[in-house]
Amino acid sequence: MVINKPSKAVFFLITAFLIVVVLMRAGFKDAKPRPNIIFILADDMGYGDVSALNPTSKIKTPHLDALVKEGMSFTEGYTGSALCTPARYAFLTGRYPFRTKKSGVLGGYSPPLIEYSRETVASCLKKAGYATAIIGKWHLGLEWQPKDGTRPVSTKDGFMPENLNVDYTKPVKGVKELGFDFHFISPAGNNLAPFCFVKNGFVTEQPTTYVESQVKGHTLETRRNGGDKAPGFAYDETLRTITQESLQYLEEVSPAKQPFFLYLALTAPHFPWSPAKEFVGTSQAGLYGDYVQEIDFRVGQLISKLKELQILDNTLVIFTADNGGAYEASFLKYKHEMNYGRRGQKNQIWQGGVRVPFIARWDSQIKPGSVSNEPICFTDMLMTFASLSAQGIAAPYGEDSYDVSAIFFGKGKAVPARGPIVTQAGGYQELSIIKDHWKLVPYGHGDKGIDAPAAGEPKGMLFNMMDDPKETTNLYAREPEHVKELSDLLEKYKQEGHSRKMQ
Numbered sequence: 001m002v003i004n005k006p007s008k009a010v011f012f013l014i015t016a017f018l019i020v021v022v023l024m025r026a027g028f029k030d031a032k033p034r035p036n037i038i039f040i041l042a043d044d045m046g047y048g049d050v051s052a053l054n055p056t057s058k059i060k061t062p063h064l065d066a067l068v069k070e071g072m073s074f075t076e077g078y079t080g081s082a083l084c085t086p087a088r089y090a091f092l093t094g095r096y097p098f099r100t101k102k103s104g105v106l107g108g109y110s111p112p113l114i115e116y117s118r119e120t121v122a123s124c125l126k127k128a129g130y131a132t133a134i135i136g137k138w139h140l141g142l143e144w145q146p147k148d149g150t151r152p153v154s155t156k157d158g159f160m161p162e163n164l165n166v167d168y169t170k171p172v173k174g175v176k177e178l179g180f181d182f183h184f185i186s187p188a189g190n191n192l193a194p195f196c197f198v199k200n201g202f203v204t205e206q207p208t209t210y211v212e213s214q215v216k217g218h219t220l221e222t223r224r225n226g227g228d229k230a231p232g233f234a235y236d237e238t239l240r241t242i243t244q245e246s247l248q249y250l251e252e253v254s255p256a257k258q259p260f261f262l263y264l265a266l267t268a269p270h271f272p273w274s275p276a277k278e279f280v281g282t283s284q285a286g287l288y289g290d291y292v293q294e295i296d297f298r299v300g301q302l303i304s305k306l307k308e309l310q311i312l313d314n315t316l317v318i319f320t321a322d323n324g325g326a327y328e329a330s331f332l333k334y335k336h337e338m339n340y341g342r343r344g345q346k347n348q349i350w351q352g353g354v355r356v357p358f359i360a361r362w363d364s365q366i367k368p369g370s371v372s373n374e375p376i377c378f379t380d381m382l383m384t385f386a387s388l389s390a391q392g393i394a395a396p397y398g399e400d401s402y403d404v405s406a407i408f409f410g411k412g413k414a415v416p417a418r419g420p421i422v423t424q425a426g427g428y429q430e431l432s433i434i435k436d437h438w439k440l441v442p443y444g445h446g447d448k449g450i451d452a453p454a455a456g457e458p459k460g461m462l463f464n465m466m467d468d469p470k471e472t473t474n475l476y477a478r479e480p481e482h483v484k485e486l487s488d489l490l491e492k493y494k495q496e497g498h499s500r501k502m503q
Contacts, residue, residue: 005440013253034389035362036315037125037261038302039381043084043137043189043270044359046325048340049292050357058284059292060288063300067319067359072408076375077358078434080400081202082347083426084189085139087322088265089113092120092394094142094382094401097424098431099497101423105139108188108227110158112141112174114196119397121382123179125261128389131253132268133182134175136242137189137266142198147171159192160225165352168194169230180263190235190274193227197241205230220271220328221287222444235274238267243298247305247339254309259389264271264302268295270325285336288325313363316388316408318373318380321356323347343470347426349441350471354432360408367410368492375434377421380404383500399498419499420489425481431491437466440476440486462486 052065070109072228080090085106086097093114097103106113122132144153147167154161175183175198177482184199196207213226224235246264253260268275270409274289275294283289300318306312326346327337343348358376360366383401386393393401399420404414420435432441440461453459458476465471476483493499 004027026414033314034128034259035365036259036311037130037266037385037388038306038317039091039121039262040264040302040313040317040319041136041298042319042321043089043268044268044323044326045292045295045357046338046340046345047342047355047357048337049269049325050397053357054337056337058334059197059289060283061292061296063296063303064319064357064359066303067299067317067361068369070363071317071359071361072366072370072372072410074360074372074374074376076373077320077356078354078375078377078421078423079321079356080240080322080354080364080422081244081424081426082344082349082353083244083383084109084137084270085113085324086424087293088140090400091123091378091381092380093118094121094398096379096424096493096499098424098429098494099399103429105159106141106188107159107161108192108194109144109154109161109164110141112143112177114140114178116177118178119382119393119464120178121385122263124262124382124386124388124391124393126179126181127267128386128391129259130389131182131186131256131260132180132263133249133253133261134180134263134265135184135246135249136186136263138175138183138185138198138265141174142187143173144174145172161193161227164228166194166228167205168196168206170307171199172203173201176201182249183247184242185265186238186242186251186267189270189397191224191236191271193225193229194231195227195229195235197230197233203230205232207233214272214417217310220326220331221273222271224272229480233431235272236276238274239294239298240276242266243301246302250309250311251304261385266295266298268292269325285334288331288338289334291483296427300411316360316362316365318358318360320358323354324352341469343472349423349425349430351434351439351465351469353425360410366408369436370410372407374379374404374407375418375421376404376407376414377402377418377423380414380418384408395502396498398500399502400493400500416501420486422447422493422499431490433493434465435485435486436488437464438482438486439465439471440483440490442487442490 051057079087156162207228269291275290279294339352342351344352421484462476
C-alpha cells in the first residue's frame with residue numbers, strides 16, 4: 001500500500017494548528033474561570049454591623065465573619081449614594097446616580113428609572129451566556145398597568161400615591177426588560193406599598209387588603225407607609241421567603257452547568273425592624289441587631305446550599321449594603337456603632353452614609369483573610385463582572401465603571417487605575433468627590449443638603465480622611481489647591497457625562 005506524503009500546505013496547517021494549541025495552553029493555563037456570581041445587597045446596614053469588622057459590635061454575625069475570613073474585605077467600599085434607589089441604580093448601570101432623571105428614592109408605583117436600552121449588569125452577563133436572576137427588593141420602578149386607561153396609575157407620586165388606578169391582575173414590566181431571566185421581587189421593600197411579591201411579571205397574591213400608615217409617632221422599629229397589601233404578606237417573613245426562593249433557584253439552575261448571576265436584594269435591616277420571631281431578643285442591639293442576625297443566618301443558609309450543590313468553589317459571593325445604617329436617639333442606648341469608625345448615617349454625605357461593608361469570596365481566586373484599602377464603588381461592578389465573564393462594555397454605557405477584578409486577585413490597583421469616586425447624599429443632590437484620602441463636599445454642609453453656607457463660612461468642606469476619618473476638621477479654607485483640583489474634576493465629570501475614559 002502506498003501512503004502519500006501530506007502536501008507542504010497541509011503540513012503547514014497542521015503545524016500551525018499545533019502551535020496555536022500550545023500557545024493557548026501557555027497563555028490560558030492561569031486564566032480565571034468564569035464564575036457564578038452572587039451579589040447580596042443588604043438594605044440600610046452599616047460597616048460596623050459585621051462583627052468581624054467592628055471589635056465593639058453588639059451583634060453576632062458568624063456567617064458574615066466567615067466570609068471575611070475566607071475572602072477579602074474592603075475598608076473603602078462605596079455605594080455611590082447614601083440612599084437605596086440611587087445606590088441600586090449605580091450597581092446595575094455602572095453610572096453615578098446623579099446623572100439620572102430622578103436621583104432620590106422611588107416608590108412602589110414609580111415608573112422604571114432605568115431605560116430598557118441601557119446596558120446593565122444583568123444584560124451584560126446574559127449576553128455572556130449567564131442565567132440571570134433578581135430575588136428580593138427591587139425599588140427601581142415598575143411599569144404597572146392601569147384599570148382605567150384614561151387615568152395614570154397614580155397621582156401625586158409613586159411614593160405617596162393618590163387616586164390609585166392599578167390593575168394587579170395585569171403583567172408588570174420593568175425587570176425582565178433589563179436583562180433578568182427570572183425575578184421574584186418586592187416592589188419597594190417592607191415600608192412602601194404595594195406589600196406583595198411579583199414573580200416573572202405577575203403578582204403572586206392580589207393585594208386586596210389595605211394597611212394604615214405608621215409614620216407619625218413611630219420609631220424605626222415600626223415605621224412604614226400605608227397602602228395595598230396581599231393578605232399573606234408578613235413583614236417578619238420576607239427574609240425567609242426571599243431566602244427560600246433563592247435556595248430553590250440555586251437548585252434549579254445548578255444542574256444546567258450554565259454560569260449564573262443571582263442578585264439577592266434583602267429587605268433588611270431597613271425599617272420597620274421586623275425579624276422573624278425566632279430571632280427576636282437574640283442580639284444586644286435591640287430589634288435592629290436581631291434583624292441583622294437574621295440576615296447573617298440567611299447568608300449562612302445560602303452558603304450551605306452552595307456547598308451542598310458543590311458549586312461554592314467557582315462562585316464569587318459578594319456581600320454589601322446599599323447605604324450605611326440608619327439610627328435615631330432611641331437606638332443609641334445600645335451603644336452599637338453601626339457605621340463603625342465613620343461619621344453620619346443613611347441619607348447623609350458623611351462617610352457613614354456612603355461607606356459600607358464590602359466582602360468578596362471566591363475559592364482559590366481571592367486570598368482568604370485578605371484586606372484591601374483600595375477604594376471601589378458600586379459602579380465598578382458592571383466592568384468587573386464584564387471582565388470576569390469575558391465581555392466588553394460598549395460606549396456610551398458604564399460611564400463611571402472600572403474593572404477592579406485585579407484587586408480581588410491581590411494584584412494591587414484596578415486596571416486601568418480607578419479615578420476619583422463621586423458620591424451623593426440622599427435626595428439632596430449634594431455631591432462629594434473622593435481622591436486618594438481627600439474628600440471635597442462643594443455644596444452645603446453635611447446635614448444641610450444644598451443650603452448655602454452661613455455668612456463667613458467656607459463654600460464647602462474638605463477633609464483629609466487619612467488623618468481625620470470622622471470628618472471633623474474642615475480644611476476647605478486651608479487647602480485651596482486640593483479644593484481647586486477636586487472641584488475641577490467634579491465639574492469635568494458632570495459636564496462630560498462620564499468619569500471613565502470611554503472607548
